[in-house]
Amino acid sequence: MLNPGAKASKESDSGAPVPNPVSGLSFEKVFSNLTIAVLGVFFAIPMLWLVLASVDRRATYALKLPLLTFANFLAALQPENLGALGNSIIMSVIATVVGTVVAFLAAYSFSRHYIPWKGPVLLAILFLSGVPITVLIVPMYEMFSYAGWLSLVPTAILLAVTAMPFQIYLIKNFIDAIPLDLEEAAFIEKAGTLRVLRSVVVPMTMPGLASAAIFGFVNAWGSFLLPVVLISDVDQQTAPERLYGFMSSTSVNYGGIAAYSIIYSLPVVLLYVLMSRHFKAGFVLGGAVR
Amino acid sequence: MTEATVMPLKPAPSRRSGPRRLDRPRLKLASLFLLAPAGILLPALFILPVCYAIYLGFTNLQLVGLHSVHYRFTGWANIAFMLSDASFYQSLWVTALFVVGSGAVGSTLLGLVLAIALQQAMPALRMAVSGLAILAWTLPPTTIALVWIASASPSGPIAAMMADMKADPLYDHALLIVSAANAWSLAGLAMIMFSAALRNVPKDMIEAGTLEGASSVQRMMRITLPFLKPTIVTSALLMTLLTFGNFTLIYLMTAGGPDNATNILPVYSYLEGFKFFNLGYSALLGNIIVIFSALLGSVFVFLGQSRR
Known part of the structure; x- marks a missing residue:
């Protein structure tokens, strides 16, 4: 396996007389x-532990050969667990759609229009994208509990907003890179702003929108702290919260936890795999800030 | 816009206030509509809460009890308490160790070594290991915490490697383990950044170095690394920011323990607020986090602009 001598000599003929x-x-x-x-x-x-434990009848935290079974996956797919996954899907989809659409509209305006104090505003937005979400929990908890919003949908909107600064930046960079000519032609043909956005700008910034959407989805899907603090109803629990409940309960079914966390992780991993095939470049930063 | 094309015969009464000058950019109605959603949501759910938190940091707000409703401005009381709080200083120290050790140095170094070594690795090995590193980066934080709790448990593989089945790595070396887990989860991103940068290192420079008889170590130190320097700085800063915001991993793995050994500022702030019910003090700790992240962000922006 580690005997690359033959290959080494083959490679050296590219640079002629190597000492x-x-x-x-x-x-x-x-x-x-x-x-x-x-x-x-x-x-x-x-x-490896995760994969082996998920198919092990007597799984523990130890790394060992499994006694094969699929019971863990069946246990992981109990109705309550599926419900938590469903809540995660609802929350992440709302956060993704709201975040990406709003960020796109703002990014287009920032890229193409005259806006007073554009530089400082963009700089402020960039700063926001670096603020850790932890600092939001106390004020948001106070505000949401005052307004009676401690539930799934407001939390999803908040998650959309936390992803928005980075999404605006990402999409703006993509719009900056496309030439003005097509939009100008469309405006001369008397297309309205929304029509131009839909028929010209959106198709041309697809990779950027996809990256921003992936970022928004991954951000909401992995979010643990905000749903834990801001969703009071047990029926609206999301998947990471449920996983945490399993991990900290007294009688731990290690195999079930492993199976559930595989199911929970799969959408995000698949999203990256599929998207990296479609858009070679540009999507890379999509998950940079979880 | 259409009125401007029909010029009135007599000159406009006051030219100075005339808004119809076309040589000056103006705010369009369309941009207001496009900016409105973000212009409402971002201030309402991001900027306002941050400002509100600044105020709450100077109050005696509690999660439950009398002060959960009737709280009041207490001036410098929280700050005075913080300055005499030994846990706060320990938290600062742990945060610095974690953010610099695991984020700025650990993740960046791991990604750099991966990217450089991958260049020379066999194709099958390269595919497998780069795939694993990227997979580790894409996993959600809760899953990362779970697999590392398992790996560092008394019966897990790390204890087995230490050849001491009674060891409990997550308890004995908590900060080291969470730092490893954090670097494990971020190295894939650093690797992608460095792999892209390595492709831009000119081949002829390396060949010239080889012809001059430079050893592989010399070529690395004198040619490749200087070319990678900007990427190293960018990566170190990005990893610092990402590590600083990494609340979930530490909270799930150790909840700041044992004995505050992994109590980074975000975790300390959360525990103060939602475990010890001191929301006011928790908000103040959050303000300290905002100050640090603003400083980090400024360095980021400054470096980005000075390079251009």
């Missing part, structure tokens, strides 16, 4: 491969 090709390159290659193998083990072990 000491075989020994220098092969040491480098062996060292690189060893490093990668060690780091690969570091990255693999936690995930």
Whole structure:
């Protein structure tokens, strides 16, 4: 496995007279491969436990060969657990749609129109995208409990707003990059602003909108703190909250937890895999800030 | 807009207040409509709460009891309490260790080593390991906390590797374990950034270095790393920001314990508010977080502008 000598000599013929090709390159290659193998083990072990425990009849926190079963996945798909996943889906979809649409409208205006104090406003928005969400919980809890909004939909809107500053920035960069000509042509043809947005700008900024939407979805899907504090009704519990409930309960079904967290993680992982196929570049920062 | 095309025969009464000058950009009605949703939502649900929190930080607001309804402005009382609060200083220290050690240094270094070593790795190994690193980055924080609790439990693989089945790594080395978990979850992003930057290192420079007889270490130190320097700075700052906001991981893994060993500021603020019911003091700790993140953000913006 770690004997890349043959390959090393093959590669060295690109740069003609290399002083000491075989020994220098092969040491480098062996060292690189060893490093990668060690780091690969570091990255693999936690995930390996997750996969093995999810199909293990007697799962514990130990890493061991499983007694194969699918009972864990059946346990994870109990109605209450599915309900929590459903709540997560509702919350994340609302947050994604609201955040992305509002951010797109604002981003278009910031990119194309004259706005007084545009620079300082954009800078303020950039600052907001770096503010940790933790600081919002006390004031939001006070405001929402005063207004009687401690439930799923207001929390979803709040999550949309927390993702919005970064989404505005992301989409604005994409709109900045497309040429003005098409929009101008459409305006000369007497298309209204909304028509231009729908027929010209949206199709051309699809990769940017997709990145922003993914960012919004991942942000809401992974959010733990805001739903825990701001959703008072147990029936509106989201999936991470339920997972936390499993983890901290006294009789722990390790296999069930593992299976449930795999099901819970799958949508986000699939989203990245599918999107990275579609949009090679530009989507990368999509999940930069969880 | 249409009136401007029909010029009146006599000159407009006052030219100075005339709003119809076309050589000056004006705020359009359309932009108001487009900006309105964001212009309402962002101030109402983000800026206003942050300002409200600044005020709450100077009150004796409680989660339950008498002061949950009838709270009042207490001036410098919270600040005076904070300055004499040993837990606060410990929290600052733990935050600094965690954010710098795991975020700025740990994640960036791990991503850098991954990206550089991947260049020379065998294709199958490269695909597998870069895939794993990116997968670790995409996982939701709750899942990351779960797999690391399992890995660091007394019967888990880390204890097994320490060849001491009685060890409880998550209890004995709590800060180290949560730092490793955080770096584990962020290194994929750093790796992507560095892989992209490595593709821009000119090949002929490396070849010239090889021809001049530079060793692989010399080529790394004198050619590759200097080219990567801007990316290293960007990555370190981004990782710092992301680590600073990483409440969920630590809260789920250790809840700030044992004995405040992992009590970073966001966790301390949450516990003060929703476990010890001191919402006012919790808000003040949140204000400290805002100040730090604003400082970090300024450095970010400053570096971004000075490069251009």
